Amino acid sequence: MIRMEIALFLVMGMVAFIYFSSEKKITKLHRTFSVLLVTVLVYLAFDGITVYTVNHLDTVPPLLNNLAHRVFMGSMALVIFLFYRYIAILVEEETGKPRKMDKAAWVILVLSELGEWLLPIYYTQTKWGNYSDGIYTYVCYASVAFYLLLCSGMLFGNWKKINAKKKFAIGAALIFELTVCMLQGLHHTWLISGMGITLMTLAFYLTLENPDIIRAELTEQKMSMLYLKSQVNPHFLYNTLDTIRIQAELNGDKKVADLLMHLSDFFRMSVKVDRQMVELDDELDLLDAYLELMCYRYPSLHCEYDIDPDLGGAKVPNFILQPLVENSLLHGLKNKGYKGEIVISAEKNGEDMLLTIMDTGSGFAEGKKEQVNNLLANYAKQAAKMEGNSIGILNVQKRIKLLCGRKYGLWYAYNEKGGVTAHLLLPLKEAGK
Template structure:
């Protein structure tokens, strides 16, 4: 119901508003889509470039971390090969140990000056009589006893590596370097005897985490967050120190998959990552919102230009719609005046487009209407006179009925019963066939007409046939199309019974079966040849009446049957049908089926 109201409102709108109703939304949608696509393309390009720059930056840091780790490893290899270190860890005398300590201190101190990334060095010997050697950038320092160091995870991991380097994170809670509680990334490695390959001690190299963080994470723009993660996915340094020594999974927007790959938990961040040779991962994350702030100017200008284009487009659409509809408005005003009787109207549009052709056709139409009105006005008087004469010449049906009634009573007075019965039957036939112009009649009226018709035919053929009409009271008041059965009875008389000498019989049977009305008309006349009967039934079963034109005229039924089947198809469609069954020399049976579901129209149609 609402859709119908909206459709009616739309149809009632002027053409100008209909054009605007379709054009303006299309225009605005086009501008909006173009603006959005431009901004979206620019945003993606900026993000792609930033992501590429992030990836290059993390690759550079990974290379530098490789350089630092390789320097630390080379440093341990160098010390491993120094005879001073070998003799320090396995001294012959105490004096020799002191001498070697001083010698190592001088060598390592000079090396640490050139290795700014390495802050501390510790040498533990398995010979507990040899005190540990601890050196940092400022000189000699002290460290925890070897017996205590052996209880730490750093020592256990170094032993498991069997001479290979082990990287671990030394937090401020562990007093490896007394007085220095800063977090360090340490390399722990077992030193072996260069001749026997027996374990002599442990070397520890410390890299200050704060120095590493300041070197790589300070100065990141757009609130970027950097994480350097070791093989165990522990954060060894990050922009925010709170994540140090925590699993990378604990960062809210980072997720580690089952294959140890790093992914994002939401789309609010962008991440670039790379992996160093020693297994460390560099992860750089930056919030999209911060990155896209630079695009705010583009967004504002895109919106302003879209708004300006929309305003100009709407104004231009209104202007164009006015130009297009102005001739139609002029045509409408002219039509209103024509409706008031002014046939001198002319629109005289210029141009040969559709509107120009419409105006030209309108002007010609008004001229012709004006001439036709004059012609019609002149002919009306003569037409009225002809109608009066025609009415005077018509025979009033009531006059016909009254005349037949007079003839019936005159025959009765002369005691001529046969003539009286024939006149009465003829009068009833006229009354029932005319039926006051009604299209539908009751079964009772149709059967009464047939009874009178057969009564007249019996008188004509000298009582050579008999007939029987059978219909229950239940079907008497059902409406059917007028003269539906009578033509079939007439065919039975003319084509079936007329050529017989005697003992002809016609049987009419009407019954109701479920929701259908069944009409049977049977006779014991000559019948129909089988080939012709086949063509007749094929014709009657054709769904499309127009297709019947393809039938050979010799195989078509007579006018009466054609009229009946065409009326059935028009009134009931394929729900009604007619079938003819016949045997030559035995007789013919015509069966009609009519549905009873059609509502009565004007109280005269089938119930």
């Protein structure tokens, strides 16, 4: 039996080595998984030790045997508590709902650890093998059952809101652990609890925490950024250059120089793909260069800014506003001959920041707003580009979610002027923080 514990420890040791030596984005979820991995290794080490000591009661000193068992059972309760923490954070990120059972989970953990260290230990000896028994073990098993019930409740209570891959990882982990717990309960001498813990850990590692998966997410951020840049409508470039050429033929005055300057500024700033996050002022400078050119092409187009001066240094995803403004032009104001206005606003929204892009265009066709918002709400299941001429809306949503968190994002609404307003909720982070 001890051979299985050794094999499990070696497997998890290799997983931990790969995980800790790989590049990853440090988040609350990944920090929790890191602590979980270390605790699982401690647990598996003492699992192997206790399998030996409990079956050599006549040669192992009772004090040493008891100490090993207390550490083993205490680490088991801590491991399952960390699984609860990991799943709770995962569900919170997916649903936006705050964790409600953390205090109860901590209380159960403290009571369980006290029980493991203070209650007496008994051992049952059989011809098939020996195992620890008594109220000392029941306290640990009760805490494990409590955490598994919490995790099951979170999974089924938020079933429709959890991403399919994460739903599979949580479900598989719970099935593994519940199956092993049931078998261990029916056959006390099997001593296979380490197998359940290992399978639970692997379920999350292989589906959510594998370095290749994490690297793929980071690559998706970069590719989404590059894809967004590639979606700047080439007709915009051609038409603007043609406008400049005609103006140059007519008079060659300062207006030509201004147009060239704005065009140069726009492309110079738009190719800075190495920075995922930029200050709001920088993002507005890029947008202003774009709008100056568009307003020159369409003299009846009017643009305004209403920006809280305290937000200039706030960090926003790079190249996040221009695609949305371009959509306002293409889908709203184009139908009105580019006559109307676009207003870009930024204000504090509690501890966050709300950016809005309001246009006085033709608005949504019937049912279109609901369709767009549904696509944005289910961004993870959608392809990288919306149908028709829409440019980058889903990419904007995906980049906000990846860079800022699932609480934040993009949605659309009607406005009192008959057009459409895009809302972007972003975290309020100052430069350098």
